[in-house]
Amino acid sequence: MAETRFGELLRQYRRAAGCSQEGLAERAGLSVGAIAALEQGIRRAPHRDTVDAISDALGMPELTRREFEAAAAQARRRQRPDDSVLPESLTSFIERSEIHELQNLLAAHRLLTITGTGGVGKTRIAIEVARRVEHLYDAMWLVDLLPLRGGDLVRSQIAARLNVQLRGDDGLTEIAHRLRSRRVLLVIDNCEHVVVEAASVIEKLLGRSTTLTVTR
Numbered sequence: 001m002a003e004t005r006f007g008e009l010l011r012q013y014r015r016a017a018g019c020s021q022e023g024l025a026e027r028a029g030l031s032v033g034a035i036a037a038l039e040q041g042i043r044r045a046p047h048r049d050t051v052d053a054i055s056d057a058l059g060m061p062e063l064t065r066r067e068f069e070a071a072a073a074q075a076r077r078r079q080r081p082d083d084s085v086l087p088e089s090l091t092s093f094i095e096r097s098e099i100h101e102l103q104n105l106l107a108a109h110r111l112l113t114i115t116g117t118g119g120v121g122k123t124r125i126a127i128e129v130a131r132r133v134e135h136l137y138d139a140m141w142l143v144d145l146l147p148l149r150g151g152d153l154v155r156s157q158i159a160a161r162l163n164v165q166l167r168g169d170d171g172l173t174e175i176a177h178r179l180r181s182r183r184v185l186l187v188i189d190n191c192e193h194v195v196v197e198a199a200s201v202i203e204k205l206l207g208r209s210t211t212l213t214v215t216r
């Protein structure tokens, strides 16, 4: 796997903060056993509250926090047996007028790009739109590119999310195969730092699968 595993990240950040497992456990209100199990990868899919408690206890800056949560979210998703799921939203959605416009655009186009300043609600609205059109698709996946360090990992991130093993040539054959003959919606989040490679991969996939639609 391309991205750093949650347990390794946790150990790294804890040590960087000069904190022992015991110290962190006490500050975060968790057991030493729980911290150890997370670091060793025995517990792989930490709950969001646990991740928040650890981030608070280590005084993580916002960017680190997001990377940490992204790794945890990735771990949680990997544990899910069913392959076509959208992340749960913990808060209720505040209706936005753009949602109908996005639904209409999605019905007419196979590629939809959502842009806007940080925190404006791009991810949330993309998930909400996907949820509302769920009945129109056989499968939908959210692929988060946030944890990626380099654009060359875009394909492997998509493949991992779709539970596909990459082999040979440009690495897209297996992904295209997985998408074949199914109406699939891919929501690809946080493309900006790997935008060139993400655009290239998405364009190739759209070319190979006529039943694929992408929101990014």
Ligand SMILES: Nc1ncnc2c1ncn2[C@@H]1O[C@H](COP(=O)(O)OP(=O)(O)OP(=O)(O)O)[C@@H](O)[C@H]1O
Pocket: 091, 092, 093, 094, 095, 096, 116, 117, 118, 119, 120, 121, 122, 123, 124, 125
């Ligand atoms: N319509 C909405 N109703 C309720 N909560 C919302 C809505 N839009 C955004 N939020 C909440 O606001 C926060 C920021 O939204 P979101 O993560 O979607 O922004 P973003 O534009 O994707 O940010 P970034 O640029 O950092 O990726 C989230 O906690 C999200 O759940």
Ligand SMILES: [Mg+2]
Pocket: 122, 123, 124, 189, 190
């Ligand atoms: Mg976002």
